[in-house]
Amino acid sequence: MSKSNKTNPTARTNGAGKVDKMDPDVSIDMEAPEFKDFAKSMVDYIAEYLENIRDRRVLPDVKPGYLQPLIPDAAPVKPESWQDVMQDIERVIMPGITHWHSPKFHAYFPTANSYPAIVADMLSGAIACIGFTWIASPACTELEVAMLDWLGKMLELPAEFLACSGGKGGGVIQGTASEATLVALLGAKAKKMKEVRETHPDWDDHTIISKLVGYSSAQAHSSVERAGLLGGVKLRSVPADEQNRLRGEALEKAIEQDLADGLIPFYAVVTLGTTNSCAFDRLDECGPVANKHNVWVHVDAAYAGSAFICPEHRHHMKGIETADSFNFNPHKWMLVNFDCSAMWLKDPSWVVNAFNVDPLYLKHDMQGSAPDYRHWQIPLGRRFRALKLWFVLRLYGVENLQAHIRRHCSYAQQFAELCVQDSRFELAAEVNMGLVCFRLKGSNERNEALLKRINGRGKIHLVPAKIRDVYFLRMAVCSRFTRPEDMEYSWQEVSAAADEEEQQQK
Numbered sequence: 001m002s003k004s005n006k007t008n009p010t011a012r013t014n015g016a017g018k019v020d021k022m023d024p025d026v027s028i029d030m031e032a033p034e035f036k037d038f039a040k041s042m043v044d045y046i047a048e049y050l051e052n053i054r055d056r057r058v059l060p061d062v063k064p065g066y067l068q069p070l071i072p073d074a075a076p077v078k079p080e081s082w083q084d085v086m087q088d089i090e091r092v093i094m095p096g097i098t099h100w101h102s103p104k105f106h107a108y109f110p111t112a113n114s115y116p117a118i119v120a121d122m123l124s125g126a127i128a129c130i131g132f133t134w135i136a137s138p139a140c141t142e143l144e145v146a147m148l149d150w151l152g153k154m155l156e157l158p159a160e161f162l163a164c165s166g167g168k169g170g171g172v173i174q175g176t177a178s179e180a181t182l183v184a185l186l187g188a189k190a191k192k193m194k195e196v197r198e199t200h201p202d203w204d205d206h207t208i209i210s211k212l213v214g215y216s217s218a219q220a221h222s223s224v225e226r227a228g229l230l231g232g233v234k235l236r237s238v239p240a241d242e243q244n245r246l247r248g249e250a251l252e253k254a255i256e257q258d259l260a261d262g263l264i265p266f267y268a269v270v271t272l273g274t275t276n277s278c279a280f281d282r283l284d285e286c287g288p289v290a291n292k293h294n295v296w297v298h299v300d301a302a303y304a305g306s307a308f309i310c311p312e313h314r315h316h317m318k319g320i321e322t323a324d325s326f327n328f329n330p331h332k333w334m335l336v337n338f339d340c341s342a343m344w345l346k347d348p349s350w351v352v353n354a355f356n357v358d359p360l361y362l363k364h365d366m367q368g369s370a371p372d373y374r375h376w377q378i379p380l381g382r383r384f385r386a387l388k389l390w391f392v393l394r395l396y397g398v399e400n401l402q403a404h405i406r407r408h409c410s411y412a413q414q415f416a417e418l419c420v421q422d423s424r425f426e427l428a429a430e431v432n433m434g435l436v437c438f439r440l441k442g443s444n445e446r447n448e449a450l451l452k453r454i455n456g457r458g459k460i461h462l463v464p465a466k467i468r469d470v471y472f473l474r475m476a477v478c479s480r481f482t483r484p485e486d487m488e489y490s491w492q493e494v495s496a497a498a499d500e501e502e503q504q505q506k
């Protein structure tokens with residue numbers, strides 16, 4: 001940009017010798033040749049960064065406030081060069097990055113990253129449409145419809161969820177699983193309110209809302225509780241069984257009790273792959289119970305849903321035909337960069353009608369012939385996210401995506417075996433998918449000290465969880481660069497930290 005005036009033959013100066021920015025012939029933008037150099041340089045940087053990510057310290061070694069002294073107090077008045085910006089990435093940004101794609105990162109659940117998705121996001125950034133209606137960019141809507149069908153078929157979702165079945169159902173890309181849970185809750189709320197208004201025309205909306213109650217397992221993600229708060233309804237946490245699963249009997253008991261108390265059950269979240277321990281609620285039991293009581297079933301498979309592209313993991317989806325909505329995050333475990341949360345609805349009209357406001361400026365002649373996704377989500381604006389699904393599905397193929405899932409599962413098994421061979425340790429839950437829940441035998445305090453030591457050493461990064469007052473460490477396989485040697489390295493780190501902890505105790 002700093003050079004653009006030199007290359008622009010029509011650049012003019014005003015009387016004071018300054019470039020007149022109001023003159024439309026004076027370029028204020030980065031020109032295409034410079035953009036190409038900048039972007040190529042960034043692509044080189046990205047490839048170097050990712051290919052050598054293993055060598056970086058996974059957790060940054062900075063203190064809060066580290067960044068401000070490294071940059072000026074205010075934005076520059078004059079344009080700078082892109083080379084200066086590039087140089088500041090290592091100086092300013094990288095020291096404060098937690099490297100989520102390092103094979104040494106085992107915290108939370110994975111977030112996806114692949115070259116095809118990065119390139120697709122570049123194109124999305126260039127098209128930069130806001131695809132809130134079909135006419136706002138037909139390709140944005142139509143590719144999304146098609147990709148959600150491709151993906152639904154990969155998971156073997158029942159045809160009722162797919163747009164290609166010709167029924168009411170269809171899919172949408174939400175930003176996050178949390179949004180999907182909230183959208184489903186609002187759809188369920190609208191549906192139940194309509195039913196209750198018909199049977200109790202004398203009840204006002206306030207009375208009805210005060211009686212609505214939803215359900216999830218005590219192991220459900222915090223976003224479920226939050227959806228209840230945002231939706232202004234009661235959500236009840238139902239105890240999970242000893243394997244951390246929501247069972248049909250427990251759900252039925254809670255619903256019966258609430259009915260006896262004059263409440264109106266309307267919504268149940270079934271989690272396939274809980275955050276704490278990757279437990280699978282029994283959809284085959286909970287779904288029929290919820291259906292019997294006319295309660296909307298939302299399936300939250302945020303992390304583990306990606307594994308359902310592998311036939312050997314699909315048994316966890318047994319009962320899927322009872323669900324009203326299903327959601328998982330390709331942006332977690334299916335190599336599609338954030339944000340891409342796939343949601344399917346059997347009957348989207350409940351959600352579409354719940355959110356329908358129709359100002360004149362958003363209407364168009366083709367309304368009704370294709371989805372206007374603005375009605376399926378909370379915000380109005382939406383990026384062209386289907387592109388990254390399209391690129392990833394085509395450039396990996398189902399086979400390689402399945403191989404990615406299977407590798408991660410095998411690395412978790414490898415780590416678990418190393419863990420159980422050390423008599424100081426025990427597994428805290430069944431090893432499911434790419435997650436190992438483990439702990440030192442003994443007190444919670446011992447394990448808290450161990451985790452502090454592991455993260456303090458900065459070589460690998462883990463986070464804890466607690467179920468029924470038992471504190472444990474979670475080792476999630478997160479990186480697409482992970483190899484068996486990385487698992488050995490991570491185990492050795494855990495073991496070395498345990499040695500240190502033992503020394504300390506002596």
Ligand SMILES: Cc1ncc(COP(=O)(O)O)c(C=O)c1O
Nearest residue numbers: 109176177178221273274275302
């Ligand atoms: C089971 C489950 N549900 C929901 C979420 C929230 O996902 P998001 O960040 O996409 O809202 C998570 C995050 O890890 C999760 O594990």
